[in-house]
Amino acid sequence: MLKKFLLIGVLLSLVWPVWPAEAAAVTVLSQAKTSEKVIALTFDDGWDNRTCQAVRQILADHGVLATIFPVGSWAAGNSSVLKDFLADGHELGNHSMTHPKLTMLSLAQQERELREAQAVLERIGGQQATNFMRPPYGAYDKNTLQAAARLGLQPITWSIDSWDWRDIPVEQVVRRTVDAAKPGGVILMHLAGRNTVKALPRIIKGLQDKGYTFVKLSQLFGQAGAPSHVSAGSPVQITYQQEPITLQPGAKLIGGVTYVPCREFLQHFGWRVVWNGTQQAALCQSGSSQLLIHARDENQAPGITGRLIGGKLYVPLRAIAGQLGLQISWDGQARTVNLR
Template identity: 30%
Template sequence: MARHHRARLTLAVALSSALLGLAAPPAQASTDQGPKKEPKKTTKIDCAKVKCIALTFDDGPGKYADKLLDTFKKHKAKATFFLEGQYVKSRPAFAKRMVTEGHEIGNHSYTHPHFREISDYQIREELESTAEIVKKVTGKSPTMIRPPYGEFDERVVSIATEMGLPIVLWNGGSRDWATKNEDAIYKEVLRSAKRDGVILMHDWVQQTVTVMPRLLTALEKQGYHMVTVTDLLRDGRKLEPGEIYPDPDVQPSELESPAV
């Protein structure tokens, strides 16, 4: 009799536990880590609505490029870097970081020769070798070409067209390669700054890198957004292969640095 009583008691407890389990709300996940955060969305700057300017840097990656990238990251600004293959080879980490952090990459040849003074074959070799090492190091190919010294002719335009890339020059300078003076660089950039301007600078000039925090702050106060060259374009327009941008009426050879 006692055994039957214990069996009935055990069965009652089991049934009670099952019923309580059915009535209980589903277990909640641990809140130790707080609510799940949605990924931040990057808002694309519309240069048709706000003032934009493209700061561009030739001959890199220079040995001060990491400090320059730190400054751009702090200011949440973007730039366009026209790289030389020889320096991508010697400073691959800097080139990779440029792409990782959302900057635009252009082709500035491998050894910075005068394109007008070399053969078609040599021009192709300079550009293709640079494109190859940039892709190998960063995972992305250059999106545009800037010939050394800004010098080009029909042959260069034809080769750029074959490679499917536009030729990007500039319409404002810094003369950083000539003055190597922080105040002079600062004043020259602000003097030549204009909406949709493309400014020529160099990341191997230490004074350029040093003055950049002050310069970005001044441009921001004037309402400028620092963007890549491609981001300057309106309504999703893309530069065509062999197209020259901006207006080539400027005399770039008066602004570009000597060979470095």
């Protein structure tokens, strides 16, 4: 028995290898697959409160909802601005904590950037903080996808760059955006872009004249069958190869991310889970495969970051499914997450 716990202690202290399945299980979204004329407006960064409020007013005047990707460090000091957006029905996405080019950072540094930003967004937005993550400059690598998988985040870029940040005529911003529109498109704009305030009303009108309806990302990719956001309190059924998985306690929605109880979920797939209270981590084993799940956000060791809820360890479903090599699809009508 003593040897058993010594072995577990040694394994918990190791620097764990990166699991290739983490990155492989994550798909970077840019456009929804749909024939419906729906399109999403997204706004990055923050920085200028005056232009933020101007953008918010334009959206309100036109009855349009959008997804906002604020930089975490700016969001932390300007929560009132974001709460105004949330009060209007908009939603938040992760755009990192300090807006670095993530590909210049290590895996641990990238994970810290995304984790800290998500914590800020969840404090500000609660259920309106989705699990969408847009890498600054649209730059990502294998480490970005691994970090996203560990945190249960869904990477997304865009299908249309409005160029609202460039020093070009407003007409060019409007024309390139409206002309490039396709069903399921994702438009990139900026809260403090050089041409955003002038171009936005004309972009909205131009797309509406073409028959487009504006939706948030959670609506766009829910319609297209991608796992994203479900409203708080809605029951979520999980199936594996079309057969329901019964978990007691069940899955929980936190900040737009589906969490499952670690032990119960892994045991369903034949894994053994050993909890280490001192390390606040679970060592999970199946044959020669091993997985470490942390309960503390500040723990920088490789592995998956979960959270304790009522004394029980929960883990993001997307992250744990990636470790098991499972693919995820979302049935919006049935509110079911399908694993295969």
